[in-house]
Structures are given as structure tokens and as C-alpha cells.
Amino acid sequence: xxxxxxxxxxxxxxxxxxxxxxxxxxxxxxxxxxxxxxxxxxxxxxxxxxxxxxxxxxxxxxxxxxxxxxxxxxxxxxxxxxxxxxxxxxxxxxxxxxxxxxxxxxxxxxxxxxxxxxxxxxxxxxxxxxxxxxxxxxxxxxxxxxxxxxxxxxxxxxxxxxxxxxxxxxxxxxxxxxxxxxxxxxx
Amino acid sequence: xxxxxxxxxxxxxxxxxxxxxxxxxxxxxxxxxxxxxxxxxxxxxxxxxxxxxxxxxxxxxxxxxxxxxxxxxxxxxxxxxxxxxxxxxxxxxxxxxxxxxxxxxxxxxxxxxxxxxxxxxxxxxxxxxxxxxxxxxxxxxxxxxxxxxxxxxxxxxxxxxxxxxxxxxxxxxxxxxxxxxxxxxxxxxxxxxxxxxxxxxxxxxxxxxxxxxxxxxxxxxxxxxxxxxxxxxxxxxxxxxxxxxxxxxxxxxxxxxxxxxxxxxxxxxxxxxxxxxxxxxxxxxxxxxxxxxxxxxxxxxxxxxxxxxxxxxxxxxxxxxxxxxxxxxxxxxxxxxxxxxxxxxxxxxxxxxx
Amino acid sequence: xxxxxxxxxxxxxxxxxxxxxxxxxxxxxxxxxxxxxxxxxxxxxxxxxxxxxxxxxxxxxxxxxxxxxxxxxxxxxxxxxxxxxxxxxxxxxxxxxxxxxxxxxxxxxxxxxxxxxxxxxxxxxxxxxxxxxxxxxxxxxxxxxxxxxxxxxxxxxxxxxxxxxxxxxxxxxxxxxxxxxxxxxxxxxxxxxxxxxxxxxxxxxxxxxxxxxxxxxxxxxxxxxxxxxxxxxxxxxxxxxxxxxxxxxxxxxxxxxxxxxxxxxxxxxxxxxxxxxxxxxxxxxxxxxxxxxxxxxxxxxxxxxxxxxxxxx
Numbered sequence: 001x002x003x004x005x006x007x008x009x010x011x012x013x014x015x016x017x018x019x020x021x022x023x024x025x026x027x028x029x030x031x032x033x034x035x036x037x038x039x040x041x042x043x044x045x046x047x048x049x050x051x052x053x054x055x056x057x058x059x060x061x062x063x064x065x066x067x068x069x070x071x072x073x074x075x076x077x078x079x080x081x082x083x084x085x086x087x088x089x090x091x092x093x094x095x096x097x098x099x100x101x102x103x104x105x106x107x108x109x110x111x112x113x114x115x116x117x118x119x120x121x122x123x124x125x126x127x128x129x130x131x132x133x134x135x136x137x138x139x140x141x142x143x144x145x146x147x148x149x150x151x152x153x154x155x156x157x158x159x160x161x162x163x164x165x166x167x168x169x170x171x172x173x174x175x176x177x178x179x180x181x182x183x184x185x186x187x
Numbered sequence: 188x189x190x191x192x193x194x195x196x197x198x199x200x201x202x203x204x205x206x207x208x209x210x211x212x213x214x215x216x217x218x219x220x221x222x223x224x225x226x227x228x229x230x231x232x233x234x235x236x237x238x239x240x241x242x243x244x245x246x247x248x249x250x251x252x253x254x255x256x257x258x259x260x261x262x263x264x265x266x267x268x269x270x271x272x273x274x275x276x277x278x279x280x281x282x283x284x285x286x287x288x289x290x291x292x293x294x295x296x297x298x299x300x301x302x303x304x305x306x307x308x309x310x311x312x313x314x315x316x317x318x319x320x321x322x323x324x325x326x327x328x329x330x331x332x333x334x335x336x337x338x339x340x341x342x343x344x345x346x347x348x349x350x351x352x353x354x355x356x357x358x359x360x361x362x363x364x365x366x367x368x369x370x371x372x373x374x375x376x377x378x379x380x381x382x383x384x385x386x387x388x389x390x391x392x393x394x395x396x397x398x399x400x401x402x403x404x405x406x407x408x409x410x411x412x413x414x415x416x417x418x419x420x421x422x423x424x425x426x427x428x429x430x431x432x433x434x435x436x437x438x439x440x441x442x443x444x445x446x447x448x449x450x451x452x453x454x455x456x457x458x459x460x461x462x463x464x465x466x467x468x469x470x471x472x473x474x475x476x477x478x479x480x481x482x483x484x485x486x487x488x489x490x491x492x493x494x495x496x497x498x499x500x501x502x503x504x505x506x507x508x509x510x511x512x513x514x515x516x517x518x519x520x521x522x523x524x525x526x527x528x529x530x531x532x533x534x535x536x537x538x539x540x541x
Numbered sequence: 542x543x544x545x546x547x548x549x550x551x552x553x554x555x556x557x558x559x560x561x562x563x564x565x566x567x568x569x570x571x572x573x574x575x576x577x578x579x580x581x582x583x584x585x586x587x588x589x590x591x592x593x594x595x596x597x598x599x600x601x602x603x604x605x606x607x608x609x610x611x612x613x614x615x616x617x618x619x620x621x622x623x624x625x626x627x628x629x630x631x632x633x634x635x636x637x638x639x640x641x642x643x644x645x646x647x648x649x650x651x652x653x654x655x656x657x658x659x660x661x662x663x664x665x666x667x668x669x670x671x672x673x674x675x676x677x678x679x680x681x682x683x684x685x686x687x688x689x690x691x692x693x694x695x696x697x698x699x700x701x702x703x704x705x706x707x708x709x710x711x712x713x714x715x716x717x718x719x720x721x722x723x724x725x726x727x728x729x730x731x732x733x734x735x736x737x738x739x740x741x742x743x744x745x746x747x748x749x750x751x752x753x754x755x756x757x758x759x760x761x762x763x764x765x766x767x768x769x770x771x772x773x774x775x776x777x778x779x780x781x782x783x784x785x786x787x788x789x790x791x792x793x794x795x796x797x798x799x800x801x802x803x804x805x806x807x808x809x810x811x812x813x814x815x816x817x818x819x820x821x822x823x824x825x826x827x828x829x830x831x832x833x834x835x836x837x838x839x840x841x842x843x844x845x846x847x848x849x850x851x852x853x854x
Binding site for chain 1: 254255257259265266267268269270272320325326327328454455456458464466468482483
């Protein structure tokens with residue numbers, strides 16, 4: 001566990017989050033938004049690293065804190081992204097955020113995918129709906145390390161066409177010549 | 188061996204209270220049949236005979252505590268958010284101020300008159316909450332309170348029908364978690380230091396020497412744990428058993444809140460006005476429906492049987508598996524105080540025979 | 542209790558299960574139980590340690606055909622639950638028991654130790670060898686007993702008391718022991734008294750969970766995050782607040798069974814609040830919760846048409 005980064009969590013105060021700013025809000029579907037964030041502390045942001053599939057705790061102080069997968073790849077150093085479906089108290093507060101608003105984050109936490117063990121093999125990533133969030137981070141990591149792996153296939157489904165997340169990414173994956181992208185909807 | 192006469196106990200408490208907040212078994216005003224660990228003040232009469240209704244765990248894990256404060260303000264061009272420390276927003280009537288246990292983590296505290304089961308429960312909690320920074324989990328608030336706590340244990344020469352600490356190897360003779368142990372003997376108490384901190388207390392100018400032998404300690408009921416930990420996994424899906432075992436349960440949180448080892452908590456934000464607030468941590472209990480209710484409306488533990496099964500499984504199967512120790516020390520509070528007479532030992536024995 | 546056992550067995554021919562009491566072998570006192578079969582019913586008992594109000598289980602078992610063994614005070618809760626549609630009269634077989642007053646087992650245990658042998662001689666009490674006056678250890682609700690015999694029952698077991706339990710009752714006129722003390726206090730002192738009492742509260746919600754009329758339970762606003770009407774912290778301020786919410790929600794519904802105070806592990810005199818309110822409701826509306834199936838609870842009865850248009854249909 002010690003090799004997993006925890007820069008955004010103070011060893012002495014792991015329960016206390018770090019202030020961060022909303023850089024951008026992307027409306028993915030009628031009930032899913034993606035937030036691009038950066039820690040206010042610039043040196044922390046510079047040293048901040050995580051592994052594909054790790055999670056973070058996003059706070060809207062006053063509403064509460066909840067766990068979300070980091071949806072951006074480790075190579076993205078300008079910001080980190082959470083994709084959030086509106087369901088309860090915290091997620092409703094998150095959906096009300098706009099660029100410039102302040103939040104607080106404890107990250108990274110949790111585990112990663114054993115991507116080192118996959119080297120040289122064909123990889124199929126299968127996800128659905130908002131469950132795509134950590135897989136977006138993973139798949140983008142795999143693309144960043146394209147040479148280490150064999151065939152890359154992404155199978156992504158959603159309940160209806162309206163519920164498909166990451167449309168811009170999907171278009172790029174579809175256009176990509178060296179990846180196999182399959183998408184499907186239930187209705 | 189060091190000895191103190193019973194009538195000099197208030198003097199001892201007075202000495203301890205010079206450098207620390209002392210918590211001892213006291214009868215609250217207007218409630219003669221209640222005994223609780225409460226802050227001792229000169230003149231208060233400690234009860235070293237009966238058992239307390241609620242464990243002293245609040246000294247390391249308060250009923251509520253602020254984790255940090257936060258404050259929104261408007262700057263010229265944008266909204267600002269400040270994340271403060273754990274002591275609350277000044278003047279905002281911070282968490283736990285009326286509770287007494289909400290003292291700053293790290294303030295010197297003496298727990299006086301804990302029983303061996305209570306003292307040992309601290310080491311059981313240490314297995315999870317006492318880890319150092321860098322280990323898997325790290326709870327600085329718990330560690331600060333724990334490090335500042337001195338435990339003066341009262342050895343049990345008698346017990347009641349709810350006690351079952353003899354189910355574990357050392358039973359009432361366990362010294363785990365104690366700094367100093369007082370043994371009731373004729374006319375007073377023999378004292379034995381367990382830790383350096385306890386030995387240091389024996390230097391106080393209040394002890395006499397005594398030739399009295401250590402008293403015989405109580406022998407309580409025993410629950411045969413045996414292979415209960417695996418048995419509980421085997422009967423996990425035996426809902427008939429769990430439903431019958433919990434028929435009289437009304438799903439209150441007394442057993443968990445009185446328990447010296449139950450540690451579940453909830454974290455939530457409380458606003459103090461419209462711009463300031465605190466993130467708080469409070470006790471929570473797996474016996475509550477809301478404890479596992481998910482945002483979607485699904486509840487994986489919808490019935491009392493599901494919830495009680497978790498309580499038993501956590502204490503006697505999962506925690507031993509993960510932390511190497513039973514999440515129970517046999518203090519018997521959950522039995523003594525259960526409003527409907529549910530005896531955890533009956534359920535454990537019933538599970539063993541299933 | 543051959544009579545009780547026979548009656549429960551008879552009832553079981555008609556219902557799914559019967560709520561009653563068994564004797565806990567470890568302590569010798571009664572504990573609540575459910576009898577599903579005639580064989581299980583053999584263990585049924587009724588004695589002066591049957592302090593629990595079993596009506597608390599009725600809302601949770603709503604929709605099932607049940608039997609319930611009920612003392613006079615418990616039957617008042619059954620009545621109130623039927624009025625509020627949390628139990629259906631036709632689904633219920635009430636086995637009334639003649640009650641000669643009940644012991645405060647918790648008080649006995651806390652004074653003499655858990656599991657101390659209780660020998661109830663009817664006129665006196667022997668506790669672990671010590672003999673004492675029985676009145677000192679009666680459940681407090683018995684001091685305000687309205688009638689020992691249940692108001693509604695399908696079958697009756699034991700001896701009818703023909704009025705309040707034993708000779709000890711002064712009806713509801715008998716105030717809470719702390720009532721006089723509190724009445725002498727100035728408002729600020731009363732407030733300080735309650736702050737002090739609630740500073741002990743651990744928010745275990747035992748008061749709520751043992752209350753037959755607190756059937757919101759899992760969605761109780763004392764605990765919910767949405768709506769966030771009560772703060773989540775464990776402190777005197779919040780505990781006092783949530784108890785006020787509970788008390789006012791029980792206005793005209795509390796039957797005075799005393800379970801909340803009995804269950805409170807830290808000895809908060811909750812019935813002091815309930816008694817005061819019950820008395821106020823009785824003075825204002827002449828209503829006592831649990832008196833009659835035909836009564837309409839004053840705080841839940843209104844007539845818009847009459848008030849607006851001034852004439853009845």
C-alpha cells in the first residue's frame with residue numbers, strides 16, 4: 001500500500017481536506033456532470049499524483065463529503081476530474097457548482113488497477129453509465145502507454161442515448177485507428 | 188505493596204485532578220439509579236461498587252467531535268473557502284461544548300475506576316484507530332486523546348450475572364490497557380503499577396505500605412467462542428436463525444453506544460449560520476436503519492435481523508479476522524441495559540449450536 | 542400460568558403468532574417473546590416482572606394476524622394504535638391479563654446487581670435475601686394506573702383487578718416524583734435542569750424504539766439527514782431539541798405507558814415531560830389517549846367545512 005500516492009492527504013490530518021477550485025463544469029448527461037478541479041495550493045497541485053482507478057473524497061462544505069472515482073488520467077497535470085450523478089444531498093450540491101466555486105478534496109485514496117501485470121496483452125475494458133468514470137482514467141492511461149499493450153478494446157454502454165457520458169471522448173475513441181470502440185444502449 | 192485507605196480516595200482524586208481532568212463513576216444529580224463516567228470535582232462521591240451504564244469510550248472517541256471548521260467569505264473577485272482546524276469556529280457555539288467530552292484532543296485525562304473490561308477495550312480499539320501515520324489508517328484525534336489518557340482500573344472482586352469477561356484468557360485479571368490497578372481489600376485498595384505512567388502515580392505522597400495479599404478476583408460466566416468466528420460465516424444466510432434470535436429486539440442503539448468497543452461513526456456537516464460550519468464526527472450504530480440506507484433507496488440491511496447479524500458478525504468474526512482480536516471484552520453492559528432483555532450470550536450460544 | 546398457556550395455544554389456532562413473555566433463565570425475570578407454535582407457548586409466563594409494553598411490535602407486524610398478551614396499560618396503546626390504523630382490530634386477538642402492578646426491574650438491578658434473585662411475595666419483596674417494601678420498587682407507571690384490566694380484549698386470563706392496579710394508585714393525579722421540585726423553579730432554572738438532564742443523553746433512541754406510538758422509526762426526523770431538522774451531534778442542545786420534537790409529536794397520543802423513561806439508559810426523567818403534556822391535553826380537550834376505540838385524538842381531528850362555512854352539511 002505504501003507505493004500508492006497520497007499527496008492530497010496530510011499524514012498528520014488525514015480527515016481534513018484541501019481547498020480546491022472548480023475550473024470547469026461539463027454537463028455530460030441530464031443527470032451527470034463532470035468537474036475539473038485543481039488544488040488551491042500550487043505546490044500541492046504540482047506534486048499531486050495518483051494512479052488510474054484511484055478515488056478521491058470531494059467535499060462541498062456545508063453539504064458534506066462523498067467518494068468519487070477520479071475520471072481523468074494520471075498524465076493530466078492541469079486538473080483532476082470527477083464525474084458525478086445527481087442522486088442525494090452531496091451530489092445535488094455538487095451539481096449546483098460553477099466554475100470558480102470552492103470545494104475541498106482529499107485524494108488520492110483507494111487502490112489501482114494492476115496495469116503492470118497486463119503488459120503485452122490485449123485489453124478489453126467494459127463499462128456502463130456513470131461506472132465509466134474510473135475506466136475513463138484507466139483507458140486513457142492505457143492509451144498513454146499504448147506501446148506496452150496489445151489490442152485495446154473499449155465496450156461502453158448506457159441505458160439510453162441520452163445517458164452516454166464523455167461524448168467528446170467517445171468521438172475520439174471512435175475515430176482512433178488503433179483502438180476498438182464499441183458502444184451500445186439498452187433502449 | 189502500595190495501599191490506600193478507602194476514605195483517602197477523594198484525596199487521591201484531588202491529586203490526580205491537579206494535572207488532568209478526572210473522569211470517575213458518579214451518580215448524576217436527580218438520578219440515583221444511574222451511574223456514569225462523569226467529570227469528577229472535589230466533593231463528588233465516586234461509586235466504586237456498581238457498574239456504569241455507558242462505557243468510558245467517549246474519552247477516546249467522543250459522542251461528537253469537530254474534525255475541522257470551514258468558512259465561506261466573499262473576496263473581490265470570487266468566493267473564498269477557508270478550512271480551519273479541529274477546534275471549531277470561534278464564537279459559533281462549536282460541537283460538543285455542552286457535552287463535556289468535547290475537550291481538545293490531547294488534554295491530559297485520567298479515567299478512574301474503569302474495570303478490566305473497559306481498560307482492555309482501549310487496546311481493542313487501538314488495533315484499528317491507534318495506528319501511526321503512514322499505516323493504512325491513521326486517526327490523529329483518537330491518538331491524541333489516547334496518548335493523553337491515564338487509566339486507573341478497579342479490579343473486580345465481584346461480578347454480576349451479565350459479566351462474561353472470563354470468556355477471554357485473563358478475564359478480570361487482565362492488565363491490558365491499564366496504567367494502574369486498584370485491588371479492593373479490607374479497608375481500602377492495593378495498588379499495582381502496570382505502565383511507567385502508572386508507576387509514576389505510585390510516587391505520590393498518599394500511598395501506605397501494606398502486607399495484605401492481593402484479593403481473589405471474580406469468576407464470571409464464560410461464552411465458549413471456539414470456532415464461532417467461522418460458524419458465524421456459515422450461518423450468515425440462515426435468516427431463520429437471525430430472525431428468531433432478534434424477535435424481541437426493537438433496534439435501538441443502546442447496546443452499541445454503551446459498548447466499550449463499538450466504534451461506528453457518521454461524518455456530516457453542520458452549519459453555524461449561513462457561512463460558517465463544522466464537519467463533525469458522531470457515534471453511529473449499525474442497529475439503525477439509516478446506517479446502511481443508500482442514496483438510491485436500497486438498504487442492504489433492511490431488517491433488524493440483518494442489522495443484528497452484522498453486529499454479531501463484526502464483533503466475533505470479521506474484526507477478529509482483520510485485527511486479531513474479538514470486538515468485545517465481556518463487560519455485559521448490552522445485557523444489563525437492554526430495554527427488552529436481549530442477551531448477546533444467548534445469541535452466541537445459539538449460533539454455536541446451529 | 543396454565544391458564545395463560547392454554548389461552549395462547551387456543552389463540553394460535555387463529556393467528557400467526559402471539560406476543561407474550563418467557564422467563565429468562567439467566568435472571569429469572571420475564572423477557573418479551575413471540576410464540577409461533579403450541580410447543581413454544583408452553584414457556585409463556587405472566588408475573589410482576591412483565592414490564593415491557595408489547596404493543597410496540599404491532600406496527601412492525603402490521604398486516605399479519607397476531608395475538609398479544611396485554612396488561613391494562615398495554616391495551617391502551619393497542620387502542621391508540623388501532624385508532625391510528627397501525628393495527629387492525631380484526632387482525633388482532635388481545636389476551637388481557639389481570640395485572641396486580643409491575644416491578645421496576647431496572648431499578649432493582651441497578652441497586653442490587655443485575656440478575657439478583659427477585660422474590661415477589663405480593664405484599665413484600667425479597668431481593669437477593671434482603672426484604673424490602675414492595676412499593677419502593679414498583680414501576681412508576683403503576684402509581685398512576687388508570688385501570689389494571691385491559692379495556693379491550695378477546696380473552697381474559699387471571700384475576701380482574703376491577704379498577705386500578707392494587708391499592709397503590711392515585712390515578713393520573715399522582716404526579717411524577719420530580720414534578721413538584723420542577724414547579725418551584727424559575728423558567729431559567731428549569732431550563733438549566735433539563736440541559737443538565739439531556740447532557741447525559743447518548744442519542745441511542747431507546748426512548749423512541751420502545752414507544753408504541755413512535756412508529757415513524759426508520760424515517761424519524763430526529764435522525765434523518767433529509768430533512769435536516771435536527772443536528773446530528775451528540776450534545777445536550779441537540780438532545781433536548783429532538784426530545785421536544787418527540788414529545789410534541791406524541792401530544793394526545795401518549796398513553797403514559799412509561800416505556801421511554803424505563804428504557805432510557807442514562808436516567809432522563811422523560812415521563813415528566815409526557816405527564817405534563819398528557820395532563821394539559823386532558824384539561825384542554827378532556828381526552829386521554831387509549832381510553833376508547835371510538836374516541837378521536839384531538840390533535841388529529843379537524844373539521845374544515847364547519848369552520849369555514851359555519852354550517853354542517
